[in-house]
Amino acid sequence: MNPTTTETTAGPRVNREKVLNLYPALSGLPADRLAALLPPQALMHLPAGTQVFAEHQPCQGFPLLLEGSIKVIKLATSGRELMLYRVAPGGSCIISSSCLLGHTDYNARGIAETPLTLLALPVAAFTALMVEHPPFRDFVFHLFADRIGELMQLVEEVAFARLDQRLAKLILARNETVLGVTHQQLADELGSVREIVSRLLKGFAEQGLVTLGREQLTVTDRAGLQKLAAV
Incomplete structure (x- = not known):
């Protein structure tokens, strides 16, 4: 995740209760480790219309969406767009996770449909959680399973x-x-x-x-x- 068109502003503090309610996979972490993941500077507020990430850019963090909606779209060479999926609070972006796991750049772009409040887990923190914290790893892989199902349905609809x-x-x-x-x-x-x-x-x-x-x-x-x- 890498906002590209509008400056972000850091919020005064992170509401840990809200984060844990939306992302219970983090609730089993020790208090000190959770605090290290949720510093005030990790909280971002983005206006509607912000390009959250763009094609061919490296992913610099794993987004945890607290408020708002992100649409993830693919741009064809003809200029036409196809919406792949939306990210809502409590979910995240499988393109971001696939880029982090595969060490690749984004192959789609994300746009803020509404004003957003989100946290960006640094790459090192994401990698450590995937290795050391099974509930978080399960959360990420369940996201993959759900999104793949949605994308297969999209392919079927577009094709047939x-x-x-x-x-x-x-x-x-x-x-x-x-x-x-x-x-x-x-x-x-x-x-x-x-x-x-x-x-x-x-x-x-x-x-x-x-x-x-x-x-x-x-x-x-x-x-x-x-x-x-x-x-």
Whole structure:
């Protein structure tokens, strides 16, 4: 993890109870070792839109997200983006862990979707925990298992599912009636282009599934979207 576009600011202190509630794999550590992992300077606050890490950069730490959401995306040579997964509080980024374990650079980039509060475990601390603290090692490998399952589902959808199905699933996954989102943002998440997504959304609107506004989409027939997503 290596914020690249905005300066970070250190918080006054780390809320250890919050960290341990979100990351119980650290709770078995001796108090002095835990304190060494959580100094005030390890806490960072990043505004929305910050590029948390970029392709071809070395990973300088293992992120523990306390607040906010990070989207991890892959940029194609054509300029199109495909969202691989999101990181939420209590989780972490398998691309960061794979880079640290394999001593490689990032092969995707992470963007702060919302303001973030996170801790960055130094490389040496991450390596030591992987070797010496089995609960942390299990946590990291369970992350790999969960994310690989998600990525396999993404590959299956990209390869075999129609784009209208994927768009319906994406709208439903937000679990909101009114979505503050642009057609370009939806296209980026689907790895498509805005013109195609706009055409599909217009079709959804004509079917009465959604209504469209400026940078806004309202779900008017959730059952109909569910039926389309399940086709």
